[in-house]
Amino acid sequence: MAKQSNTRPRATSSDRNAPDRDKDAPLKEDIRLLGRLLGDVLRDQEGDAVFEVVETIRQTAVRFRRESDDQAGAQLNRLLKKLDREQTITVVRAFSYFSHLANIAEDHHHNRRRRAHLLAGSTPQEGSVAFALEKLDKAGVTGAQVRDFFKDALISPVLTAHPTEVQRKSILDSENDIARLLAQRDLPMTPKERADNTELLHTRITMLWQTRLLRYSKLSVKDEVNNALSYYRITFLNELPGMYEDIAEEVAEQFPQRASSKSKNTFSPFVQMGSWIGGDRDGNPNVNADTMRYALSRQSTTVLDFYLAEVHALGAELSVSGFLAGVSPELQALADASPDQSAHRTDEPYRRALIFIYTRLAATARARGAATIARREIGSAAPYASPAEFAQDLQILIDSLKSHHGGALARPRLAKLRRAADIFGFHMATLDMRQSSDVHERVLTELFRCAQVETNYAALTEEQKVALLLSELDKPRLLFSPYIDYSDETNSELSIMRAAHDIRKMYGSRAIRNYIISHTETVSDMLEVLLLQRETGLLRNGSSDDDVELMVIPLFETIPDLRQAAVIMEQTMAIPQVRKLISKQGDLQEVMLGYSDSNKDGGFLTSNWELYKAETHLVEVFNRAGVKLRLFHGRGGTVGRGGGPSYDAILAQPPGTVNGQIRLTEQGEIIASKFSNPEIGRRNLALLVAATLEASLMPHPFNGRHAKKLAEFENVMSELSELAYHAYRDLVYETPGFTDYFFSATPIAEIAELNIGSRPASRKASRRIEDLRAIPWGFSWGQCRLLLPGWYGFGEAIEQWLAADNNKRHRVAMLRAMFKEWPFFATLLSNMDMVLSKTDLAVASRYSEMVQDRRLRNSIFKRIVAEHERVSDALTLITGRKERLANNPLLARSIKNRFAYLDPLNHLQVELIKRHRLLMKEGKVDDRVRRGIHLSINGLAAGLRNTG
Incomplete structure (x- = not known):
């Protein structure tokens, strides 16, 4: 939005891609261009006076930041207080939209730099599959081992909807259009084409300005389902199959095979999408059997629409004449079965076969609830009974083309569609079910009581519960009776599980296959879900074909639960009935680890260490049991989660914890950040594959004689964790008034009001931090630029640990060795470094001014500032780097470039929150003030990118 001369010389396409020039110059040019166009739109829509106000605020905020200028701070206060409601909204919108535009420019620059590397023939970059394969080859890993990995691997990003997701589909569509136009400017253009492009960008930014950023109504679960589908259309459906083909070529290039040993389809669908949206009912009363059915129906409709469009496009492309090229008997049989009788296509067997496939697909979509088909099919045909049948027909086309000199014709679209059928089936993404263990206990307590089996199941000891549950699992009769009136909760839970049974029959077994238990604390928590599956037809026993349809997955979240995880799993897998079911799952069992509650419970350092220890102990237990462990990492957006x-x-995972099997959540605004741009989306997916490949097959650096060094490092971490835990708990849970400070000095209350998620911000109607969900907890600290959950306690822990030994030099050397040699510790410090680079005490001090109790405010903020200084000093001592992100200058520049536009949003947010809370005290509500706060939340979340 900065002023800019219209006579500035424009960079040419060759300038923008010249390798010898400043590689970030094109990014700066793009940001200036988008900022100038946004400024022009601001002038057009709101007038010169408003534009000047925005510029004055920006420049004053920059002075306040760069020079710690108290006079600038006072001037900023005066400027903000003078703004009326309409001006405030406009100014907030201006800075919020710039955050979004800066993200577009940055994403495009990442794509540009990658293309520059490829054009220059650079060596593969770290994080790419090609880099991983080269690294494995050098380490002595064979091609056979790599191919075996791809046959058995499962890598699953799981999309979740959470209260920090702020992206409306309308905004997403407009931003994709702007990204496309910006990318065009890297191509050679005539002056007229460049001027037209600039005019179109101006038009799209005008549309963005006139499009509402926020929702006025509360987001429903169905809205969340539909929002998530946008990312499948933009990225996953096209990019995942393409990525598979790229990886197959890279493996063949790095590990050539003899022609006689080549197989035609060695890769299983090793990357599969997952979702919690519509099935995660833990703490969300809006999720039920209907939302599960809706989620699968919409997912299925979306993927079948994609298949139909691709098959239609193939019909236009594959105009092969049977007079000019032969076909296989199987392909001819497909063509003969086609309802198409047109004389114009009698010699075009591929087109006729594709019309038959299209007709079957359309029937498949209608059988699964599709009301309309975009292009009406010719005639009628039986629907496909399974995705495998559809894939088989596509394979017939591929084999016939290859056998008759047409292999090249299969590559552009047909091969990718065949791969998509394997990956997405008719369900598109596996929907996980999740519920809290206490709900299961209440349901079974009622079922046992009504069946006159046990009057008060909940009051039994753990040993009694286990004995009763195992006894019931062996009995053929059900506890449920259709002639008894049960509570709404019991009826709802049973109907949800019955719905899962129906969904699996309609959409296939991959549609729903996981049942996650939140707050798993005992063996009985897992057995309860097995019994509930038995009650609803999902578990069949009492015969030779005992089988359980849904894998029961414990979620260990709090620090006490993480410490018990291995013990609980060892006891559970020792139960013969359970072990028998695990063997039916291919001797594979998944365990989910929650990163959020453990952090809120014990702080960043302790949370990470307890997760690491839990994983290590689980590996030992699973190895003894002869069961393969798959870990599901419940990672959030912010480092604190x-x-x-x-x-x-x-790569930082403990040895033996990956082994080709990993699932991890993608949450909140991180989904938009990673997957709203197709190219960046593919790179992020490939990055997961590369990391899993390396972590599974690379020899571990601490094997053999180096194991003693790892044990030393782990002992140090245990001591540091204990110290950090007490430092964190002392502030958050043991300092009188800290809760009041948190609720006053952050926008937590305002976040709870925002219509950006279907789930409540707190598990209970209280102000207790224990009851607050970890997502708004971390999100609030990000908004006020403290990001406290990502670093607090580390500095005090290091200081105390160093002071406990007279030989401080030896201890410093130990910490430096840990940073240099241990990926776990290096990643921990790298993440903390990134968080500190986004932390701003000057901005945070403005938020602390909202705490009315001056003594409380000064006391707590002073402690936070002191610990921030200790953490910074500790990082410098260990890494040898005084500047934050010294080893990642690209990210450092990115963050620095954003501050001029983020800082004003923070200052405006403080001013708006003060107005809002003052009105609330008077019993008044000003919707425009609230809207301004919510707009600022949106802009800051977009600008910081990983605060949720």
Whole structure:
């Protein structure tokens, strides 16, 4: 939005891609261009006076930041207080939209830099599959081992909807249009084409300005389902199959095979999408059997629409004449079965076969509830009974083309569609079910009581519960009776599980296959879900074909639960009935680890260490039991909830915890950040594959004689964790008035009001931090620029640990060795470094001014500032780097470039919250003030990108 001369010389396409020039110059140019166009739109829509106000606020905020200028701070206060309601909304919108536009420019620059590397023939970059394969080859890993990995692997990003997701589909569509136009500017253009492009960008930004950023009504679960589908259309449906083909070529290039040993389809669908949206009912009363059915119906409709469009496009492309090229008997049989009788296509067997496939697909879509088909089919045909039948027909086309000199014709679209059928089936993404263990206990307590089996199941000891549950699992009769009136909760839970049974029959077994238990604390928590499956037809026993349809997955979240995880799993897998069911699952069992509650419970350092220890102990237990462990990482967006680069996080896992099997959540605004741009989306998916490949097959650096060094590092971490835990708990849970400080000095109350998610911000109607969901907890600290959950306690822990030994030099050397040699510790510090780079004490101090009790405000903020200084000093001591992100200058520049536009949003947010709370005290509500607060929340979340 900065002023800019219209006579500035424009960079040419060759300038923008010149390798010898400043590689970030094109990014700066794009940001200036989009800022100038937004400024022009602001002038057009709101007038010169408003534009000048925005510029004055921006420049004053920059002075306040760069020079710690108290006079600038006072001037900023005066400027903000003078704004009336309409001006405030306009100014907030201006800075919020710039955050979004800066993201577009940055994403495009990442794509540009990658293309520049490829054009220059650079060596593969870290994080790419090609880099991982080269690294494995050098380490002595064979091609056979790599191919075996791809046959058995499962890598599953699981999309979740959470209260920090702020992206409306209308905004997403407009931003994709702007991204497309910006990318065009890298191509050679005539002056007229460039001027037209600029005019179109101006038009799209005008549309963005006139499009509402926020929802006025509360988001429903169905809205969340439909929002998530946008990312499948933009990225997953096209990019995942394409990525498979790329990886197959890269494997063949790095590990060539003899012609005689080549197989035609060695890769299983090793990347599969997952979702919690519509099935995660833990703490969300809006999720029920209907939302599950809706989610699968919409998913199925979306993927079948995609297949129909692709088959239609293939019909236009494959105009092969039977007079000019032969066909296989199987292909001819497909063509002969076609309802198409047109004389114009009698010699075009591929087109006729595709019309038959299209007709069957359309019937399949109608059988699964599709009301309309975009292009009406010719005639009628039986629907496909399974995705495998559809894939088989596509394979017939591919084999026939290859056998008759047409292999090249299969590559552009047909091969990818065949791969898509394997990946997405008719369900598109596996929907997980999740519920809290206490709900299961209440339901079974009622079922047992009404069946006159046990009057008060909930009051039994753990041993008594286990004995009763195992006894019931062996009995053929049900506890449920259709002639008894049960509570709404019991009826709802049973109907949800019955719905899962029906969904699996309609959409296939991959549609729903996981049942996650929140707050797993005992063996009985897992047995309860097995019994509920038995009650609803999902578990069949009492015969030779005992089988359970849904894998029961414990979720260990709090620090006490993480410490008990291995014990609980060892006891559970020792039960013969359970072990028998696990063997039916291919001797595979999944365990989910929650990163959020453990952090809110014990702080960043302790949370990460307890997760690491839990994983290590689980590996030992599973190895003894002869069961393969798959870990599901419940990572959030912010570092305080397990966020940070996925590649580093996977490589930092303890030995033996990956082994080709990993699932991880993608949450909140991180979904938009990673997957709203197709190219970046494919790279993020490939990055997960590369990391899993390396973590599974690379020899571990601490094997053999180096194991003693790892044990030393782990002992140090245990000591540091204990110290950090007490430092964190002392502030958050043991400092009188801290809860009042948090609710006053952050926008937590305003976040809870925002219509950006279907789930409540707190599990209970209280102000207790224990009851607050970890997502709004971390999100609130991000908004006020403290990001406290991502670093607090580390500095005090290091200081105390160093002071406990007279030989401080030795201890410093130990910490430096840990940073240099241990990926877990290096990733921990890297994430903390990134968080500190986004932390701003000057901005945070403005938020602390909202705490009315001056003594409380000064006391707590002073402690936070002191710990921030200790953490910064500790990072410098260990890494040897005084500047934050010294080893990641690209990210450092990215964050620095955003501050001029983020800082004003923070200052405006403080001013608006003050007005809002003052009105609330008077019993008044000003919707425009509230809207301004919510707009600022949106802009800051977009600008910081990983705060949720």
